[in-house]
Amino acid sequence: LRPWFERFGDQQPQLINMYGITETTVHVTYRPVSLEDLAGDAASPIGEPIPDLSWYLLDADLNPVPKGAIGELYVGQAGLARGYLKRADLTATRFVPDPFSARGERLYRTGDLARYRQDGIVEYVGRIDHQVKIRGFRIELGEIEARLAQQAAVR
Template identity: 55%
Template sequence: ARHLAYVIYTSGSTGTPKGVMVEHGSLVNYLHWSDRSHYEEAGNGSPMLLSFSFDAGVTTLFGPFLAGAKLRLANPIALIHALAALEDGQTYDLIKLTPSHLSLLNKRLEAYKGPAPTRALMVGGEALIPADMQFWQEHFPNVRLINHYGPTEATVGCATFAISDAVGGLASIPIGRPIANTRIYLLDAHGAPVPFGAVGELYIGGAGVARGYLNRPELTAERFIASPFVEGDRLYRSGDLARYLPDGNLEFLGRNDEQVKIRGFRIEPGEIAARLCEHELVGEAV
Protein backbone atom coordinates (compact mmCIF):
# COMPACT_ATOMS: atom_id res chain seq x y z
CA ALA A 1 0.00 0.00 0.00
CA ARG A 2 2.92 2.38 0.61
CA HIS A 3 4.48 1.74 -2.79
CA LEU A 4 4.28 4.38 -5.50
CA ALA A 5 1.31 4.11 -7.87
CA TYR A 6 2.07 7.07 -10.14
CA VAL A 7 3.67 10.50 -10.46
CA ILE A 8 1.69 13.28 -12.15
CA TYR A 9 3.20 16.70 -12.78
CA THR A 10 1.47 19.98 -11.99
CA SER A 11 2.48 23.59 -12.53
CA GLY A 12 5.01 25.16 -10.13
CA SER A 13 5.45 28.86 -9.35
CA THR A 14 9.28 28.60 -9.45
CA GLY A 15 9.27 27.58 -13.10
CA THR A 16 9.82 23.88 -12.33
CA PRO A 17 6.78 21.55 -12.55
CA LYS A 18 6.05 19.54 -9.41
CA GLY A 19 5.80 15.74 -9.59
CA VAL A 20 3.11 14.57 -7.17
CA MET A 21 3.80 11.08 -5.77
CA VAL A 22 0.61 9.11 -5.09
CA GLU A 23 0.77 5.75 -3.31
CA HIS A 24 -1.33 2.65 -3.97
CA GLY A 25 -3.15 2.95 -0.64
CA SER A 26 -4.40 6.43 -1.49
CA LEU A 27 -5.51 5.35 -4.96
CA VAL A 28 -7.32 2.28 -3.61
CA ASN A 29 -9.18 4.40 -1.05
CA TYR A 30 -10.40 6.79 -3.76
CA LEU A 31 -11.41 4.06 -6.21
CA HIS A 32 -13.17 2.04 -3.51
CA TRP A 33 -15.28 5.10 -2.65
CA SER A 34 -15.87 5.93 -6.32
CA ASP A 35 -16.90 2.42 -7.34
CA ARG A 36 -19.31 2.04 -4.43
CA SER A 37 -20.84 5.38 -5.41
CA HIS A 38 -21.06 4.99 -9.18
CA TYR A 39 -20.58 1.40 -10.42
CA GLU A 40 -22.60 -0.76 -8.03
CA GLU A 41 -25.07 -1.61 -10.79
CA ALA A 42 -22.43 -1.73 -13.50
CA GLY A 43 -23.76 -1.86 -17.01
CA ASN A 44 -22.11 0.14 -19.78
CA GLY A 45 -19.11 1.39 -17.81
CA SER A 46 -17.55 4.69 -18.87
CA PRO A 47 -15.85 6.42 -21.77
CA MET A 48 -12.34 7.73 -21.12
CA LEU A 49 -12.59 11.34 -22.32
CA LEU A 50 -9.68 12.86 -20.38
CA SER A 51 -5.94 12.72 -20.92
CA PHE A 52 -3.91 9.94 -19.30
CA SER A 53 -1.62 12.65 -17.90
CA PHE A 54 -4.55 14.27 -16.04
CA ASP A 55 -5.40 12.56 -12.74
CA ALA A 56 -9.11 13.35 -13.14
CA GLY A 57 -9.16 10.51 -15.67
CA VAL A 58 -8.28 7.96 -12.97
CA THR A 59 -11.97 7.71 -12.01
CA THR A 60 -13.19 6.43 -15.35
CA LEU A 61 -9.95 4.65 -16.30
CA PHE A 62 -9.71 2.23 -13.36
CA GLY A 63 -13.29 2.42 -12.04
CA PRO A 64 -14.89 0.27 -14.76
CA PHE A 65 -12.11 -2.34 -14.52
CA LEU A 66 -12.65 -2.81 -10.79
CA ALA A 67 -16.41 -3.09 -11.32
CA GLY A 68 -16.11 -5.55 -14.19
CA ALA A 69 -17.64 -3.00 -16.55
CA LYS A 70 -16.62 -1.73 -19.98
CA LEU A 71 -14.10 1.02 -20.67
CA ARG A 72 -14.47 2.88 -23.96
CA LEU A 73 -11.29 4.65 -25.04
CA ALA A 74 -11.65 7.90 -26.94
CA ASN A 75 -9.02 10.28 -28.28
CA PRO A 76 -9.09 13.33 -25.97
CA ILE A 77 -7.19 15.37 -28.57
CA ALA A 78 -10.17 15.05 -30.91
CA LEU A 79 -12.62 15.83 -28.13
CA ILE A 80 -15.48 16.82 -30.36
CA HIS A 81 -15.44 13.36 -31.98
CA ALA A 82 -15.26 11.74 -28.57
CA LEU A 83 -18.32 13.68 -27.43
CA ALA A 84 -20.15 12.77 -30.62
CA ALA A 85 -19.65 9.13 -29.68
CA LEU A 86 -21.90 9.69 -26.67
CA GLU A 87 -24.83 10.15 -29.03
CA ASP A 88 -24.89 6.49 -30.07
CA GLY A 89 -27.79 5.63 -27.75
CA GLN A 90 -25.73 4.04 -24.96
CA THR A 91 -26.35 5.01 -21.37
CA TYR A 92 -23.04 4.85 -19.53
CA ASP A 93 -22.73 4.32 -15.78
CA LEU A 94 -20.55 7.42 -15.33
CA ILE A 95 -19.17 10.20 -17.52
CA LYS A 96 -16.53 12.50 -16.06
CA LEU A 97 -15.52 15.82 -17.63
CA THR A 98 -14.12 19.23 -16.77
CA PRO A 99 -16.54 22.21 -16.87
CA SER A 100 -14.88 23.40 -20.10
CA HIS A 101 -15.53 20.04 -21.76
CA LEU A 102 -19.08 20.03 -20.39
CA SER A 103 -19.84 23.32 -22.15
CA LEU A 104 -18.77 21.70 -25.43
CA LEU A 105 -20.84 18.60 -24.75
CA ASN A 106 -23.95 20.66 -23.97
CA LYS A 107 -23.69 22.39 -27.34
CA ARG A 108 -23.56 18.96 -29.03
CA LEU A 109 -26.59 17.79 -27.09
CA GLU A 110 -28.87 20.79 -27.69
CA ALA A 111 -30.73 19.01 -30.51
CA TYR A 112 -30.25 15.50 -29.10
CA LYS A 113 -33.51 13.61 -28.50
CA GLY A 114 -32.21 10.19 -27.45
CA PRO A 115 -31.87 8.62 -24.00
CA ALA A 116 -29.65 10.16 -21.35
CA PRO A 117 -25.98 9.52 -22.24
CA THR A 118 -25.17 8.46 -18.67
CA ARG A 119 -26.70 7.54 -15.33
CA ALA A 120 -24.25 9.84 -13.52
CA LEU A 121 -22.31 12.91 -14.64
CA MET A 122 -19.26 13.97 -12.60
CA VAL A 123 -17.66 17.36 -13.24
CA GLY A 124 -14.42 18.56 -11.68
CA GLY A 125 -11.06 20.23 -12.24
CA GLU A 126 -12.20 23.86 -12.18
CA ALA A 127 -15.12 25.97 -10.98
CA LEU A 128 -18.46 24.63 -12.21
CA ILE A 129 -20.82 26.88 -14.21
CA PRO A 130 -24.38 26.57 -12.81
CA ALA A 131 -25.97 27.17 -16.24
CA ASP A 132 -24.26 24.04 -17.61
CA MET A 133 -25.77 21.98 -14.81
CA GLN A 134 -29.16 23.57 -15.38
CA PHE A 135 -29.00 22.26 -18.97
CA TRP A 136 -28.78 18.69 -17.65
CA GLN A 137 -31.50 19.24 -15.06
CA GLU A 138 -33.83 20.35 -17.85
CA HIS A 139 -32.85 17.83 -20.56
CA PHE A 140 -31.94 14.76 -18.46
CA PRO A 141 -33.72 15.12 -15.09
CA ASN A 142 -32.97 11.54 -13.98
CA VAL A 143 -29.17 11.81 -14.30
CA ARG A 144 -27.21 12.10 -11.04
CA LEU A 145 -25.13 15.30 -11.16
CA ILE A 146 -21.95 15.47 -9.09
CA ASN A 147 -19.57 18.37 -8.45
CA HIS A 148 -16.17 16.85 -7.64
CA TYR A 149 -13.34 18.77 -5.95
CA GLY A 150 -9.77 17.85 -5.18
CA PRO A 151 -6.16 18.74 -5.99
CA THR A 152 -3.74 16.17 -7.41
CA GLU A 153 -2.03 16.07 -4.00
CA ALA A 154 -5.22 14.63 -2.46
CA THR A 155 -5.54 11.80 -5.02
CA VAL A 156 -8.03 12.80 -7.72
CA GLY A 157 -10.79 14.12 -5.47
CA CYS A 158 -11.46 14.66 -1.78
CA ALA A 159 -14.92 16.28 -1.65
CA THR A 160 -18.14 15.78 -3.58
CA PHE A 161 -21.54 17.42 -3.86
CA ALA A 162 -24.66 15.79 -5.29
CA ILE A 163 -26.61 18.45 -7.19
CA SER A 164 -30.27 17.72 -6.51
CA ASP A 165 -31.94 21.14 -6.20
CA ALA A 166 -32.49 23.52 -9.12
CA VAL A 167 -29.35 25.55 -9.81
CA GLY A 168 -30.93 28.28 -11.94
CA GLY A 169 -29.93 31.68 -10.58
CA LEU A 170 -27.11 30.36 -8.37
CA ALA A 171 -23.75 32.14 -8.50
CA SER A 172 -21.81 28.99 -7.54
CA ILE A 173 -22.31 25.32 -6.73
CA PRO A 174 -20.88 23.89 -3.47
CA ILE A 175 -18.03 21.37 -3.49
CA GLY A 176 -19.82 19.46 -0.74
CA ARG A 177 -18.35 17.22 1.93
CA PRO A 178 -15.28 14.93 2.27
CA ILE A 179 -15.31 11.49 0.65
CA ALA A 180 -14.61 8.31 2.64
CA ASN A 181 -11.63 8.34 5.03
CA THR A 182 -10.92 12.00 4.29
CA ARG A 183 -10.75 14.99 6.63
CA ILE A 184 -11.02 18.63 5.57
CA TYR A 185 -10.18 21.61 7.77
CA LEU A 186 -10.63 25.34 7.16
CA LEU A 187 -7.74 27.09 8.91
CA ASP A 188 -6.57 30.70 9.28
CA ALA A 189 -3.04 32.06 8.76
CA HIS A 190 -2.05 30.77 12.22
CA GLY A 191 -3.27 27.21 11.59
CA ALA A 192 -6.36 27.57 13.78
CA PRO A 193 -9.88 26.57 12.67
CA VAL A 194 -11.93 29.52 11.42
CA PRO A 195 -15.43 30.19 12.80
CA PHE A 196 -18.36 28.56 11.03
CA GLY A 197 -19.15 30.54 7.88
CA ALA A 198 -15.81 32.38 7.82
CA VAL A 199 -13.30 32.06 4.98
CA GLY A 200 -10.31 29.78 5.56
CA GLU A 201 -7.67 27.83 3.64
CA LEU A 202 -8.53 24.22 2.84
CA TYR A 203 -6.26 21.68 4.54
CA ILE A 204 -6.84 18.06 3.51
CA GLY A 205 -6.02 15.02 5.63
CA GLY A 206 -6.78 11.32 5.64
CA ALA A 207 -6.11 8.39 3.33
CA GLY A 208 -5.85 10.37 0.10
CA VAL A 209 -2.92 12.65 0.98
CA ALA A 210 -0.02 12.08 -1.42
CA ARG A 211 3.50 11.08 -0.35
CA GLY A 212 4.84 14.47 -1.46
CA TYR A 213 6.71 16.00 -4.40
CA LEU A 214 9.31 13.97 -6.29
CA ASN A 215 12.84 15.13 -5.40
CA ARG A 216 11.48 18.34 -3.81
CA PRO A 217 11.95 17.81 -0.04
CA GLU A 218 11.76 21.53 0.85
CA LEU A 219 8.50 22.00 -1.05
CA THR A 220 7.11 18.78 0.39
CA ALA A 221 7.87 19.99 3.93
CA GLU A 222 6.19 23.31 3.19
CA ARG A 223 2.96 21.87 1.75
CA PHE A 224 2.61 18.55 3.63
CA ILE A 225 2.54 19.04 7.39
CA ALA A 226 1.86 16.94 10.47
CA SER A 227 -1.75 17.26 11.58
CA PRO A 228 -2.28 18.98 14.94
CA PHE A 229 -5.74 17.39 15.11
CA VAL A 230 -5.19 13.65 14.47
CA GLU A 231 -2.03 11.91 15.66
CA GLY A 232 -0.05 10.38 12.79
CA ASP A 233 -2.11 12.13 10.11
CA ARG A 234 -0.64 14.47 7.49
CA LEU A 235 -2.33 17.53 6.04
CA TYR A 236 -1.93 19.04 2.59
CA ARG A 237 -2.10 22.85 2.43
CA SER A 238 -4.12 23.37 -0.73
CA GLY A 239 -3.99 27.16 -1.11
CA ASP A 240 -7.71 27.01 -1.91
CA LEU A 241 -10.12 29.21 0.02
CA ALA A 242 -13.54 28.05 1.16
CA ARG A 243 -16.23 28.49 3.79
CA TYR A 244 -18.96 26.35 5.32
CA LEU A 245 -22.51 27.04 4.17
CA PRO A 246 -25.36 26.87 6.71
CA ASP A 247 -26.19 23.30 5.61
CA GLY A 248 -22.63 22.12 6.30
CA ASN A 249 -21.46 21.93 2.69
CA LEU A 250 -18.26 23.63 1.57
CA GLU A 251 -18.24 26.51 -0.91
CA PHE A 252 -15.07 27.07 -2.96
CA LEU A 253 -14.06 30.76 -3.04
CA GLY A 254 -10.87 30.85 -5.10
CA ARG A 255 -7.15 30.90 -4.35
CA ASN A 256 -4.85 32.61 -1.85
CA ASP A 257 -2.27 33.08 -4.64
CA GLU A 258 -2.25 33.76 -8.39
CA GLN A 259 -2.84 30.17 -9.55
CA VAL A 260 -5.56 29.75 -12.17
CA LYS A 261 -7.32 26.75 -13.72
CA ILE A 262 -7.68 26.35 -17.49
CA ARG A 263 -9.69 23.32 -18.65
CA GLY A 264 -8.83 21.62 -15.37
CA PHE A 265 -5.07 22.20 -15.59
CA ARG A 266 -3.34 24.22 -12.89
CA ILE A 267 -1.41 27.18 -14.30
CA GLU A 268 0.99 29.23 -12.21
CA PRO A 269 1.56 32.69 -13.76
CA GLY A 270 4.79 32.79 -11.77
CA GLU A 271 6.04 29.76 -13.72
CA ILE A 272 5.50 31.60 -17.02
CA ALA A 273 7.21 34.72 -15.67
CA ALA A 274 10.17 32.63 -14.45
CA ARG A 275 10.62 31.06 -17.89
CA LEU A 276 10.44 34.47 -19.62
CA CYS A 277 13.13 35.82 -17.31
CA GLU A 278 15.50 33.10 -18.50
CA HIS A 279 15.78 34.90 -21.86
CA GLU A 280 18.85 37.11 -22.06
CA LEU A 281 16.86 40.11 -23.36
CA VAL A 282 14.19 39.96 -20.63
CA GLY A 283 15.02 41.81 -17.40
CA GLU A 284 11.69 41.44 -15.60
CA ALA A 285 8.41 39.73 -16.40
CA VAL A 286 4.91 39.92 -14.96
Protein backbone atom coordinates in the same frame (compact mmCIF):
# COMPACT_ATOMS: atom_id res chain seq x y z
CA LEU B 1 -25.93 23.87 -14.81
CA ARG B 2 -29.20 25.40 -15.95
CA PRO B 3 -29.07 23.85 -19.48
CA TRP B 4 -28.24 20.45 -17.93
CA PHE B 5 -31.23 20.57 -15.58
CA GLU B 6 -33.55 21.86 -18.32
CA ARG B 7 -32.62 18.87 -20.44
CA PHE B 8 -32.32 16.10 -17.82
CA GLY B 9 -33.82 17.32 -14.55
CA ASP B 10 -31.93 16.69 -11.34
CA GLN B 11 -32.78 13.03 -10.63
CA GLN B 12 -31.86 10.81 -13.60
CA PRO B 13 -29.05 10.93 -14.52
CA GLN B 14 -27.81 12.45 -11.31
CA LEU B 15 -25.06 15.05 -11.63
CA ILE B 16 -22.27 14.73 -9.04
CA ASN B 17 -19.76 17.46 -8.19
CA MET B 18 -16.45 15.98 -7.02
CA TYR B 19 -13.70 18.31 -5.82
CA GLY B 20 -10.27 16.75 -6.16
CA ILE B 21 -6.56 17.41 -6.09
CA THR B 22 -3.58 15.43 -7.37
CA GLU B 23 -2.08 15.14 -3.88
CA THR B 24 -4.88 12.81 -2.81
CA THR B 25 -6.47 9.75 -4.34
CA VAL B 26 -7.89 12.15 -6.94
CA HIS B 27 -11.21 13.08 -5.33
CA VAL B 28 -11.68 14.68 -1.94
CA THR B 29 -15.40 15.45 -1.82
CA TYR B 30 -18.68 14.22 -3.21
CA ARG B 31 -21.91 16.16 -3.67
CA PRO B 32 -25.03 15.39 -5.69
CA VAL B 33 -26.02 18.61 -7.49
CA SER B 34 -29.68 19.62 -7.61
CA LEU B 35 -31.92 22.41 -8.85
CA GLU B 36 -31.68 23.94 -5.38
CA ASP B 37 -28.03 24.77 -6.11
CA LEU B 38 -29.18 27.15 -8.84
CA ALA B 39 -31.49 29.05 -6.50
CA GLY B 40 -28.80 30.31 -4.13
CA ASP B 41 -25.85 32.54 -4.82
CA ALA B 42 -23.32 29.80 -4.01
CA ALA B 43 -20.20 29.80 -6.14
CA SER B 44 -19.63 26.06 -5.95
CA PRO B 45 -20.87 23.81 -3.16
CA ILE B 46 -18.36 20.96 -2.95
CA GLY B 47 -19.99 18.51 -0.56
CA GLU B 48 -18.52 16.29 2.09
CA PRO B 49 -15.22 14.38 2.29
CA ILE B 50 -15.08 10.86 0.89
CA PRO B 51 -14.54 8.20 3.60
CA ASP B 52 -10.72 7.90 3.54
CA LEU B 53 -10.10 11.65 3.85
CA SER B 54 -10.73 14.47 6.28
CA TRP B 55 -10.77 18.19 5.68
CA TYR B 56 -10.50 21.38 7.64
CA LEU B 57 -11.06 25.03 6.84
CA LEU B 58 -8.26 26.80 8.71
CA ASP B 59 -6.91 30.31 9.16
CA ALA B 60 -3.22 31.26 8.81
CA ASP B 61 -2.53 29.97 12.35
CA LEU B 62 -4.14 26.55 11.62
CA ASN B 63 -7.24 27.36 13.67
CA PRO B 64 -10.68 26.34 12.37
CA VAL B 65 -12.65 29.24 10.90
CA PRO B 66 -16.26 29.87 11.98
CA LYS B 67 -19.25 29.45 9.66
CA GLY B 68 -19.31 32.14 6.99
CA ALA B 69 -15.60 32.93 7.29
CA ILE B 70 -13.21 32.04 4.48
CA GLY B 71 -10.35 29.67 5.27
CA GLU B 72 -7.82 27.58 3.41
CA LEU B 73 -8.90 23.99 2.76
CA TYR B 74 -6.57 21.38 4.31
CA VAL B 75 -6.94 17.66 3.54
CA GLY B 76 -5.68 14.68 5.55
CA GLN B 77 -5.82 10.96 6.40
CA ALA B 78 -5.25 7.76 4.41
CA GLY B 79 -5.83 9.07 0.88
CA LEU B 80 -3.10 11.70 1.17
CA ALA B 81 0.09 11.41 -0.89
CA ARG B 82 3.46 11.11 0.87
CA GLY B 83 4.80 14.23 -0.79
CA TYR B 84 6.45 15.37 -4.01
CA LEU B 85 9.07 13.14 -5.64
CA LYS B 86 12.56 14.62 -5.15
CA ARG B 87 11.04 17.90 -3.89
CA ALA B 88 11.59 17.79 -0.13
CA ASP B 89 11.45 21.61 0.05
CA LEU B 90 8.02 21.79 -1.57
CA THR B 91 6.78 18.77 0.40
CA ALA B 92 7.75 20.50 3.67
CA THR B 93 5.76 23.64 2.82
CA ARG B 94 2.62 21.91 1.52
CA PHE B 95 2.40 18.79 3.73
CA VAL B 96 2.27 20.07 7.29
CA PRO B 97 1.82 18.37 10.70
CA ASP B 98 -1.84 17.79 11.53
CA PRO B 99 -2.53 19.82 14.71
CA PHE B 100 -5.64 17.69 15.37
CA SER B 101 -3.86 14.32 15.29
CA ALA B 102 -2.04 12.68 18.17
CA ARG B 103 -0.55 10.07 15.80
CA GLY B 104 1.78 12.37 13.86
CA GLU B 105 -0.37 12.56 10.73
CA ARG B 106 -0.09 15.30 8.14
CA LEU B 107 -2.39 17.69 6.32
CA TYR B 108 -2.04 18.98 2.79
CA ARG B 109 -2.41 22.74 2.25
CA THR B 110 -4.50 22.90 -0.93
CA GLY B 111 -4.23 26.63 -1.59
CA ASP B 112 -7.99 26.57 -2.17
CA LEU B 113 -10.26 28.91 -0.23
CA ALA B 114 -13.67 27.83 1.03
CA ARG B 115 -16.27 28.64 3.66
CA TYR B 116 -19.01 26.88 5.58
CA ARG B 117 -22.35 28.33 4.61
CA GLN B 118 -24.91 28.82 7.37
CA ASP B 119 -26.58 25.55 6.28
CA GLY B 120 -23.29 23.66 6.87
CA ILE B 121 -22.49 23.14 3.18
CA VAL B 122 -18.88 23.88 2.20
CA GLU B 123 -18.55 26.28 -0.70
CA TYR B 124 -15.40 26.70 -2.81
CA VAL B 125 -14.63 30.40 -3.25
CA GLY B 126 -11.25 30.58 -5.02
CA ARG B 127 -7.49 30.32 -4.65
CA ILE B 128 -5.11 31.75 -2.08
CA ASP B 129 -2.66 32.47 -4.92
CA HIS B 130 -3.03 33.29 -8.60
CA GLN B 131 -2.80 29.73 -9.88
CA VAL B 132 -5.27 28.58 -12.51
CA LYS B 133 -5.77 25.25 -14.21
CA ILE B 134 -6.20 24.68 -17.91
CA ARG B 135 -7.14 21.13 -18.91
CA GLY B 136 -5.72 19.88 -15.60
CA PHE B 137 -2.36 21.67 -15.95
CA ARG B 138 -1.41 24.12 -13.21
CA ILE B 139 -0.53 27.54 -14.55
CA GLU B 140 1.20 30.10 -12.34
CA LEU B 141 0.05 33.48 -13.63
CA GLY B 142 2.97 35.20 -11.88
CA GLU B 143 5.42 33.24 -14.04
CA ILE B 144 3.63 34.35 -17.20
CA GLU B 145 3.55 37.94 -15.97
CA ALA B 146 7.30 37.87 -15.21
CA ARG B 147 8.12 36.54 -18.69
CA LEU B 148 5.91 39.10 -20.38
CA ALA B 149 7.53 41.91 -18.36
CA GLN B 150 10.91 40.87 -19.77
CA GLN B 151 9.76 41.58 -23.31
CA ALA B 152 10.78 44.98 -24.66
CA ALA B 153 7.52 45.33 -26.58
CA VAL B 154 5.38 44.89 -23.46
CA ARG B 155 4.60 47.73 -21.01
